Amino acid sequence: MAKIYRHLITGTHGCGKSTLSHRICSELKKNGYNAIVLSETARESPFPINQSQTVNSTLYIALKQAVKELEAIAYGYRHLILDRGVLDSFVYSEATRRDPISDVESGLLEAFKVWTGGYDDIIFVKSEGCDAPQADGVRDTDTQFAQRVEHLFERLLMENFGDRVRVLTYGDMLASEIRVGDDGKIYLDCERYYELVS
Secondary structure: OOOOEEEEEEOOOOOOHHHHHHHHHHHHHHOOOOEEEEOOOHHHOOOOOHHHOOHHHHHHHHHHHHHHHHHHHHOOOOEEEEEOOOOHHHHHHHHHOOOOOOHHHHHHHHHHHHHHHOOOEEEEEEOOOOOOOOOOOOOOOOHHHHHHHHHHHHHHHHHHHHHHEEEEEHHHHHHOOEEEOOOOOEEEOOOEOHHHOO
């Protein structure tokens, strides 16, 4: 069976993840690779999101993200560019948590850490140099909330994936050249590692 590559683009809202995801996908396609961007699932949630997120929201978003990945694999895509991953909803859950984590959430969180460990790329886009999140009818525009989410992302990634994480700031993301290696690996000339290495 042909190798499936999963490239995770993660970070707080409004930091440029979607822009980077589509740039990577375009470069892969130019190089003859069968690639697709899997957009975030939070916008499809019938449950509250942003600072009103509930346990049901967290579970729905994470599970739907996993299903999207499996469907893309079933449809024959070789490169999945994930504009958010299965752990993202847990970060937002932590940022908005009012009650102790449930057993179901806790179990899924551990399972999805393993799932995320299987991604070929983990690219963390930091909001440094980015304007405040812009209103689009869904996105939360509270800057302090966005920063709290980013801090939680950084901690989760650092604690679980260490120096596997590639880091781009918003400014890096805009300036970075994207190249595709013969093995399908994505190369970003502005990437950093050191910021997440303890």
